[in-house]
Amino acid sequence: MASHESSFRPASRAGKWLDERLPLPRVMHGQFVDFPTPRNINYLWTTGGLLTFFLGLQIATGVVLAMHYIPSAGEAFSSVEAIRRDVNYGWLLRNIHMVGASFFFLAAYIHIGRGLYYGSYKGPREVLWIIGVVIFLLMMATAFMGYSLPWGQMSFWAVTVITNLFSSIDAVIPGLGTRIVQWLWGGFSVSGTTLTRFYALHYLLPFVIAAAVGLHIWALHVVGQNNPTGIEIKQPSDSVPMAPYAIFKDIFALSVFVLLFAWFVFYLPDYLGHSDNYIEANPLSTPPHIVPEWYFLPYYAILRAIPDKLLGVIAMFSSILLLIFVPWLDTSRVRSAKYRPVYKWFFWMFVISVIALGYLGSKPPEPPYVGWARFFTAYYFLHLLVILPIVGVIESPRPLPRSITEAVLGKEPATQVASAGGGK
Amino acid sequence: MSSHTAEDPNRRDFIVIAAQAFAAVGAAVALWPFIHQMNPDASTQALATTEVDLSPVKPGQAITVVWRGKPVFIRNRTPEEVKAAKDVRIADLKDPLARNEALPDGSRATDENRTKAGKENWLVLVGICTHLGCIPKGQSMGDARGDYGGWFCPCHGSHYDTAGRIRQGPAPANLAVPPYEFLSDTQIKIG
Numbered sequence: 001m002a003s004h005e006s007s008f009r010p011a012s013r014a015g016k017w018l019d020e021r022l023p024l025p026r027v028m029h030g031q032f033v034d035f036p037t038p039r040n041i042n043y044l045w046t047t048g049g050l051l052t053f054f055l056g057l058q059i060a061t062g063v064v065l066a067m068h069y070i071p072s073a074g075e076a077f078s079s080v081e082a083i084r085r086d087v088n089y090g091w092l093l094r095n096i097h098m099v100g101a102s103f104f105f106l107a108a109y110i111h112i113g114r115g116l117y118y119g120s121y122k123g124p125r126e127v128l129w130i131i132g133v134v135i136f137l138l139m140m141a142t143a144f145m146g147y148s149l150p151w152g153q154m155s156f157w158a159v160t161v162i163t164n165l166f167s168s169i170d171a172v173i174p175g176l177g178t179r180i181v182q183w184l185w186g187g188f189s190v191s192g193t194t195l196t197r198f199y200a201l202h203y204l205l206p207f208v209i210a211a212a213v214g215l216h217i218w219a220l221h222v223v224g225q226n227n228p229t230g231i232e233i234k235q236p237s238d239s240v241p242m243a244p245y246a247i248f249k250d251i252f253a254l255s256v257f258v259l260l261f262a263w264f265v266f267y268l269p270d271y272l273g274h275s276d277n278y279i280e281a282n283p284l285s286t287p288p289h290i291v292p293e294w295y296f297l298p299y300y301a302i303l304r305a306i307p308d309k310l311l312g313v314i315a316m317f318s319s320i321l322l323l324i325f326v327p328w329l330d331t332s333r334v335r336s337a338k339y340r341p342v343y344k345w346f347f348w349m350f351v352i353s354v355i356a357l358g359y360l361g362s363k364p365p366e367p368p369y370v371g372w373a374r375f376f377t378a379y380y381f382l383h384l385l386v387i388l389p390i391v392g393v394i395e396s397p398r399p400l401p402r403s404i405t406e407a408v409l410g411k412e413p414a415t416q417v418a419s420a421g422g423g424k
Numbered sequence: 425m426s427s428h429t430a431e432d433p434n435r436r437d438f439i440v441i442a443a444q445a446f447a448a449v450g451a452a453v454a455l456w457p458f459i460h461q462m463n464p465d466a467s468t469q470a471l472a473t474t475e476v477d478l479s480p481v482k483p484g485q486a487i488t489v490v491w492r493g494k495p496v497f498i499r500n501r502t503p504e505e506v507k508a509a510k511d512v513r514i515a516d517l518k519d520p521l522a523r524n525e526a527l528p529d530g531s532r533a534t535d536e537n538r539t540k541a542g543k544e545n546w547l548v549l550v551g552i553c554t555h556l557g558c559i560p561k562g563q564s565m566g567d568a569r570g571d572y573g574g575w576f577c578p579c580h581g582s583h584y585d586t587a588g589r590i591r592q593g594p595a596p597a598n599l600a601v602p603p604y605e606f607l608s609d610t611q612i613k614i615g
Contacts, residue, residue: 157558161579164557171596183459187468189493197462284488284495286559288578304580309555309596365581 007034007241031221036239037246038227040408044118045225045246046253047111053254054104055213059206061097065090069149071199073192076151077280095269101143102272103261105295108136116326117347119335120226126327128219133323135212138205140296140320145202147293151195152277157290159198160190165303168310189283229407230335231400238404289364297361298354302380304365305373315377322384329384331392334400342395350383473615475607478546486563488551491614495551495559496602497575498612501586506544508573509535509587517598518590524601533598538587543606548614549588550602553577555595560584575599 008029010016019026068087070079083090112132115121121129148159163184169177186193224233233239240246264271272294276287292300299316306312322329337344353376360376363369401407474491476498481487486499501509514520514532521530522537531537539547553560555577561567562575562584570576570583572591577584582593589598604614 157579161556161558164555167557168596183463185464186462187464187493191493193468283493284490284559286561286577286579288561290558290579304594307594309594312594365579370581 005034006030032247033241033243035221035242036224036233037242038225038233038404039238039240039245040229040404041225041227041246041249043249043253044110044114045227046250047107047114048220049250050107050254050257051104051111052213054100054107055206055209058097058100058104059210061093061100062203062206064093065097066203069199071149071196073151073195073281076149076195080150092265095265099261099264099269099272101146102293102295103257103264104139105143107257108139109295112136112323113351115226116350117337118226118228119230119330119332119337121327122230122330122335123327124223125219125226128216128223129327130324131212131216131219133320135209135216136323137320138209138212142202142205142209143293143295145198145205148195148198149202150277151281153279153281153285153287154274154277154290156190156281156283157286158292159194161290163190163194165313165316168313171310191283226335227404228336228338229401229404230339231404231407234403235405291362294358294362297359298357299361301357301361301373302377304361305370305377315381319380322381326384326388329388331389332395332397333392334397339398339400340391340395341398343391346383346387346391350380353379353383473613475611475613477611479610483545485565488563489614491550491602496614497547497549497551497563497588497599499547499549499563501545501547503545505573505586506535509538509585509589512585512587512589518592519597521598522601523598525603526601533587533589535587538589538598538601540606546612547586547588548601548604548612549599551575551599553579553582553595554590554597554599555580555582555593560599 006026006029008019008026010019010025015025018024065083068079068083068090070076080094083094085091087093115129115132144158144162148155163181166180166184167177169180171177182188184194185191186197274291274293279287291297299319302319303312303316306315332340332343334340337347356376357373357380360369360373474489474496476487476489478498478500481498481500483500484502484505486497488495488497490496512535514534517533520533522533524531524537527537535544551559551563556579558577558579560575560577560582562569568576568578570592572583572585574584574586574588576582577593577595580594582595583591584595584599585591587598588601590596602614604612606612
């Protein structure tokens with residue numbers, strides 16, 4: 001853990017007694033009260049707190065929804081309708097859980113984008129970053145299985161399409177892909193058997209995510225937070241204690257974000273979903289236009305952009321797995337894009353290409369959309385595999401300030417600096 | 425020189441390696457029930473058969489039946505559709521294999537190999553797109569049938585011809601021909 005003086009003083013005799021036996025309050029105090037936070041972090045650094053909040057919210061609402069949901073092909077659809085109509089406050093709990101998934105992903109995308117912009121993946125934060133990618137993959141698996149549970153048309157066909165991705169292995173080892181798919185299904189097609197196991201895993205995975213988040217926070221508190229300058233904390237005046245400074249910044253950002261969230265929960269609960277999912281699953285009729293939830297659209301566009309089944313699946317998975325290697329693909333010694341005049345532009349072009357892929361993923365697989373999807377898919381991989389390594393070598397970064405304090409207060413670190421750590 | 429040096433394997437090394445190997449095999453064996461429980465069980469695997477009466481299906485019409493939880497397309501093809509399917513050169517096909525369970529694996533995807541001799545107007549196919557498992561359109565009269573007059577998968581844009589062979593789009597293989605036999609001129613048994 002990053003070293004700092006502890007201000008923890010057990011107030012009561014019981015507190016002192018516990019401190020000598022299991023110093024958990026001392027550890028929490030050290031990590032979430034005294035913990036030195038860079039004094040210059042902006043509101044993008046509140047997304048971690050947002051994500052923790054949404055994980056807790058999804059688990060809390062999920063556990064109570066599980067008390068009313070019935071994971072069988074015959075009753076799943078009607079039990080979800082009953083939750084919305086009959087269960088006391090079921091409408092509220094279900095809307096929070098459903099819209100919560102979308103906002104969880106929205107916060108995650110902002111969080112990932114911040115990491116890419118400010119170079120938060122660079123040493124010594126590689127492990128922190130990789131755990132983040134793992135959490136993102138777990139979130140995707142959890143969201144996908146959760147989406148299957150209402151057992152509507154989109155649920156059923158999303159499960160069919162995504163589980164069938166594994167049949168592409170048949171092109172390498174004939175028969176193996178089909179075996180894997182039938183193993184996932186527990187039969188020769190998606191059925192109630194599949195639904196029940198997805199339900200079991202959907203209940204399990206959030207707790208795996210919570211454990212991974214624990215590791216993520218642990219790794220963060222070992223190496224310390226990055227900040228908009230990308231310079232490490234070097235002196236006491238570079239940081240402020242986490243409480244109250246960062247904590248209240250988090251609470252304010254959370255309040256604003258939850259206001260937007262509440263607007264969707266209460267007024268537009270189904271806006272982010274697809275109306276076809278209110279038609280019960282029918283294995284004999286594919287909806288004319290299958291689309292995943294909005295947060296999966298860019299990957300879906302990549303899958304469809306490639307005319308070969310196996311290569312399409314490989315491209316889709318590698319579009320995410322490549323993120324693991326970003327700490328080594330980026331060759332620049334400067335972290336923050338604030339001081340990288342060339343990379344800055346490429347970062348925004350990458351963001352635009354991801355948003356464009358999201359739009360194209362929502363469109364039918366026909367010209368001109370397929371052509372554009374190929375273009376932006378190519379650019380996505382070009383950015384990660386070619387632009388990121390080359391720009392780091394050819395670019396001359398702007399001069400860095402000598403410290404966070406200098407970046408905030410200018411060149412004269414006289415008396416003001418000394419008092420900044422004390423919190424004025 | 426004692427026999428207990430690191431370079432010289434002794435009885436203790438042997439016991440350690442044997443115990444570790446035993447534990448590894450035991451762990452793998454213990455894991456298997458947890459994996460295998462997800463596979464289709466015997467009741468699912470029991471090969472169900474479906475009998476279908478073809479008499480109400482007029483030329484140009486098609487019906488969909490369920491076999492093993494999967495849709496099976498049965499189309500009574502018009503002579504024009506049969507001719508269109510026969511006129512295609514194998515070299516023009518994306519997938520040159522027949523994909524017919526009744527024939528050896530390497531059989532060519534000729535129209536003859538996709539149907540039963542003497543009953544060439546009848547085309548029986550598993551109605552699942554070989555790309556990602558959607559149900560292609562083309563069974564109902566009003567459906568889009570794609571650029572080759574057979575079936576069109578709306579999910580990712582695969583076009584199948586009048587013999588159910590993939591012609592355009594991401595699907596890697598022709599629609600599969602399930603095992604079936606004619607019980608009489610107007611009745612088939614699938615499975």
